[in-house]
Amino acid sequence: MSEITSTGFTRSSSIIGAAWLVLAGSAFAFANVAMQWSTMVLGMGSASATFWQYFIGFLIMLPMVWRLGFSALKTKRPVLHLVRVVLAALGVQAWVAGLSSGVPIWQSIALVMTSPFFVTIGASLFLGESAGLKRWVATATGFAGGMIILAPWSDAFTYNAVWPIVAAFLWGSSVLCMKALEQDESPQSVTLYLLLFMVPINLALAAGTGFEMPETSTLWMLLIAAGILGAIANGALALAYSKAEAAFLQPFDHIKLLLNVACGFVFFGWVPPGNLWIGAFLIIAASLYLVRSDDART
Numbered sequence: 001m002s003e004i005t006s007t008g009f010t011r012s013s014s015i016i017g018a019a020w021l022v023l024a025g026s027a028f029a030f031a032n033v034a035m036q037w038s039t040m041v042l043g044m045g046s047a048s049a050t051f052w053q054y055f056i057g058f059l060i061m062l063p064m065v066w067r068l069g070f071s072a073l074k075t076k077r078p079v080l081h082l083v084r085v086v087l088a089a090l091g092v093q094a095w096v097a098g099l100s101s102g103v104p105i106w107q108s109i110a111l112v113m114t115s116p117f118f119v120t121i122g123a124s125l126f127l128g129e130s131a132g133l134k135r136w137v138a139t140a141t142g143f144a145g146g147m148i149i150l151a152p153w154s155d156a157f158t159y160n161a162v163w164p165i166v167a168a169f170l171w172g173s174s175v176l177c178m179k180a181l182e183q184d185e186s187p188q189s190v191t192l193y194l195l196l197f198m199v200p201i202n203l204a205l206a207a208g209t210g211f212e213m214p215e216t217s218t219l220w221m222l223l224i225a226a227g228i229l230g231a232i233a234n235g236a237l238a239l240a241y242s243k244a245e246a247a248f249l250q251p252f253d254h255i256k257l258l259l260n261v262a263c264g265f266v267f268f269g270w271v272p273p274g275n276l277w278i279g280a281f282l283i284i285a286a287s288l289y290l291v292r293s294d295d296a297r298t
Contacts, residue, residue: 056227
């Protein structure tokens with residue numbers, strides 16, 4: 001019989017969850033390569049590339065939409081659902097804008113890992129969640145790590161490097177909306193609204209910047225690959241958190257940094273400087289503390 005953890009997950013299911021999370025991180029890393037190649041190398045606009053990636057991913061996930069059923073659309077808070085999806089969509093657009101402008105994958109991933117710190121600040125300001133001195137110190141430490149990686153004082157700094165920070169802020173804000181929704185909405189409702197609204201919102205954003213069709217077979221293959229990999233990653237992510245507690249999974253989630261460093265080196269020849277590892281250490285240590293302190297309070 002498998003050992004049961006304090007939160008009800010067995011050790012064997014937790015290991016399976018960790019494996020799903022590593023698979024999700026791997027799929028995301030290769031999806032990032034496909035998107036960066038489509039935009040930075042082949043020149044497709046980031047807004048249109050993002051639409052095609054999520055449209056293809058939506059087609060793949062249609063069976064999930066059908067299984068959830070449209071009864072899950074019943075809600076008392078439609079405006080908050082819409083705000084959450086808009087924030088998530090804008091976060092994706094900011095993320096791909098960074099990739100398309102040549103921000104190295106390793107730098108983008110490391111900076112977007114500051115998202116939990118925005119959640120901590122927002123939860124304290126808007127949701128009334130208490131945050132003690134240690135949590136504020138951890139949050140400040142994480143942002144310090146982000147500043148070390150961003151290095152705005154360096155001659156090599158460009159404002160395009162801020163895009164992943166913008167994405168982290170927007171995704172953190174989306175998470176806050178989700179936390180507020182889950183107080184009286186079902187997880188199925190939250191998921192279905194995200195799946196249904198992400199595509200039309202991305203379409204509107206793409207149309208606003210000049211909608212583009214992929215013009216070559218290479219572009220089509222890359223965008224289809226990005227869509228498939230994104231769907232696999234999101235599915236694996238959901239399975240991971242259904243199998244294991246967040247505190248157990250968090251160290252495995254940070255493996256995505258190494259995966260993206262490897263992809264950046266193999267596909268684009270990018271070698272991260274030493275300040276990445278210093279900043280990443282601070283971000284990872286701080287986020288691990290926040291996750292484990294959250295787990296201790298539940």
